[in-house]
Amino acid sequence: MILLSTGIALLLIQAPRLDEELLEAARKGDLPAVQALVGKGANIEAQSRYGQTPLFFAARNGHAPVVRFLLGKGAKTDVKDSFYKMSLLSAAADRGGVDVVAALLDAGANGSDALGIAVYRGNKEIVELILRKAKPPADELSSALQAAEQAKQPEIAAMLKAAGAKPPRKPEAVVAAEKLALLVGTYKGDPVGEFTVQLKEGKLFGMTQGQSFELGAFDETTFGLVQAPQVTLKFNVEGGKATKLTLDQRGAQFTLVRVEEK
Structure with a gap:
């Protein structure tokens, strides 16, 4: 009984250490270490x-062999970074590379911001992969088209239009x-951080980190950057004033x- 209790205690001590080592090995792309730790x-x-999980770290850093191994072991793909609110597929589209994105898409990963990130990075291969395998809905296509045109990415814009993208509606409501x-x-x-909303000459402006942006209305409570x-x-x-806002x-x-004024 004493030996059994000692063994259980040892396992409880070792488990967190093994998990931390796995996270670090996945971050570095050390496949043999990942396999051994698993x-x-x-x-x-x-x-x-x-x-962030081992799969998240491996995907974000472009370690395709580790990604494929972890997917083969059943690692979950519906993971989201709690700080930047970035999905697994989005992290891969940002920094992970084509092979990683392809593996995640084949495993059923999804992320509503992944297409926009690929467009922002100007990565035509990843944009094509997402369009072909994920079949993004119309609103995502429209947002991505807007981003491509602003970034002066005509080839990507053409790809998006071919997939059915339409110019997004403009925030012009009165x-x-x-x-x-x-x-x-x-x-x-x-x-x-801190985001301040001001009203100047009948127009709404948002301010953060020393920058000011004019806000146009879609309706009385939904606005977009002009x-x-x-x-x-x-x-x-609520109760005659805004209590919070969601930035998308x-x-x-x-x-x-x-924040209530003092």
Whole structure:
């Protein structure tokens, strides 16, 4: 009985260490180490403080052999970074490369912001892969087209149009000044930080990190950046004022809560 209890205690001590080593090995792309650690019982769904798993680290850093091994072991693909709110497929589209994105798509991974990130990076191969295998919905295609045109990526824009992309609607709705006034205030939330909404000469502006952006209205509570309508802000209005807003940037959503003035 004593030996059994000692063995269980030893396993409980070893498990977190094995998981940490697996996360680090996956981050580095060390396939033999990953295989050995999984063989010793390391948890393939172990998470960092921000929710990244071994598969997430391997995909983000472009380690295709490790990605394929972990997928073969049944690693989950519906993983999202809790800090940047980035999906597994989006992380791969950002930095992981074509082979990694292809492996994840074949395994059924999805991420609403992945196409926009691939467009932003100007990666035609990954854009083509996502269009062919993921079949993004119309709203994602439209947002991606807007991004491609702003980034002066005519070849990617043509690919998106061939897939059915239409120019997104413009934020041109007319909202009364008293309705706009309900939204004015300062909002905070990670990782954006502080975001201030101001009303100037009947127009709404957002300010963050020393930059100011004019906001155009889709309706009384939904706005887009005039220069980049695919970046939207959805305000939640309660009791005669906005209490929070949701910032949507290429599918990555961030919630910011209104800070009460003292």
